[in-house]
Amino acid sequence: MRYDLNSAREFAIRVCVAAGASMAVAISLAEATIDAECSGRTSVGFAHLPDYLEGFLCGRISGTEEPALFYPTPTIIQADAKGGIAQLAFDNAFEELQTRASTYGVTVLSLKNSYTAGELGYYVRRLAHKGLVAIATSNGPALMTAGQSKEAVYGTNPLAFAAPVDNRAPLVLDQASSATAFVNIRKAAERGEMIPEGWAIDGRGQSTNDSREALKGALLAFGGSRGANIALMVEILAAGMTGANWSLDAPSFDEGRTSPGVGLFIVALDPQLLSPGFSTRLASQVERLSSKGIYIPGGSYIKDEIDVPSTLVATLEGYCFK
Template sequence: MTEISTRHLLLDEVRTFAKSYLVKAGMNAAGSDVLANLVMMSERDGPRSHGLRMLPVYAQSFASGYANPDAMPKIERTAPGVLRADADNGYFQIAAEMARDDLIAMARENGIAALTCANSHHLGAMRFDTEPLAEAGLVALGVVNSLSMVVPHGGVRPVFGTNPMSFACPRDGASPVVWDQASSVVALMDVKMAAAEGHDLPRAGGLDTSGQPSTDPNAILETRSLLPFGEHKGAAIAFMVEILGAALAGGTLSVNNEDREAHGALNVKGGATLIAIDPSRFGNASFNDYVTRVCAEIEGNGAARVPGDGRLGKRAEATSTGIAVSTALLAELGFEG
């Protein structure tokens, strides 16, 4: 593996730099605050592929006219438990933050509520969409479809996006349980990062030009054909996300790439759905005890850990001491701090 030169940055420095980069790219104050915080959290918790490395992607989306840097999302209530958002061709996280208080209130009122969002872009880890809901005492599920690059099991061409999903739930006396994952073996940005850092993937994550599974990130980037995790099981989950994301929200299907390709963009304007559930309205007064028991059965069980808890150690260390960032990346981004 190629040795990488790094520079140490505090999280506030990461956020401040990301904010200035996005403002220079044309973003308004409110939107740049949301995305700068997302970049910082990605560097803090992981995946790093969704942090500072994503800034040029955001900038390109604005410069090409594909995304709206001055987006003003509109939120409407279409049913007692349903919010529908039009992100004004901006990033989903901006609309989700605008809708969050209403979504929480509706879940508490009805027991369950959902937010769908179309005319939007999503390039960050989904855990940051669901974690605030769990911090409010709710169970949350989030999905979003993305550009087609995942080959269905047994297929020869991509149909689905990496189609990530996230789950979060409250946990007594500790941070919420939060996990997110792609429907593919590996996310595209992790393939790009492996190529940039000069190392193979730990396991076959896509197809090479001969149609064979490969660990070579450059070969996978050439075909842009990723494998679903768990073979047919991952492909089935990718299908579910396509329906809950694109179809339910009215977003762009993963296979509809014409607009994206015309702008040289990394994402389709897919659909996103967040579902929030108030466990106190479902009749089991011992819900929190159940969560605690399941987590206890996992912890101390060999090398097992509660899903998503790996981020907590990274978060504590990064919050205390900052993070190491590739000097080559900082130079590419024009960091002068």
């Protein structure tokens, strides 16, 4: 089904409220959902929304808690989501994050006790639209193994980066430390599809192409030890620096009644204070790289309408009657 953006936003808000979210939570989550769809990250757009709705209904996500914000220094913002969603805490801190980064050159947002962050690129993209360069990391319940271990020890532990580019949508990188996102394995399993070699191991620790067996095992890091090193770095920033749950200690994001309690760590920098004319200079470099056949992520953005599978619409509508 095709929706204009306002209708899609209203639909997302309606189903979130029906599942027990406050209006503030519903609006924050709807905005992030629409943004993910518009940026082409549909797997963490409407397709991911049932995970939040189930979380509200089962108590894994607090649908009404207001996050707490603290300012221990002029350049640090600490947030406690109190078992709620990361998006609302980010929204509440956004103006201060932007103002302090522009004033002091750099500001850190450290968030703990939240549900998984959804599309990580959403956070840095919003900051880049305000002229800031931003880096974000987040962790989640253990889904990925590393090294010689046969058990999951890290979340997919994504890393995102964004920078403003003159006369163009921001440059945005957003990638997991795992060879693929967990939602891709789950989607393949639902369809009975095989997965590529190197994505996952089964419950016995053996490499598998069977998506359903992969759900019993663990994801693999991209690039072997190099991806695992990035996952460790992300874990230290997103869980260690924030005081959130380590991935090994985080409850499931799709089972039980307890919040994963994971973290989000964002660094925002004002490039103008370091390199005046940065976004213009970057635009020239992007154009030069593009002329050489280099793909520059983040340039495309849908602005008018989005498509949502009718089966998914029916699933989401069902939450209005639970």
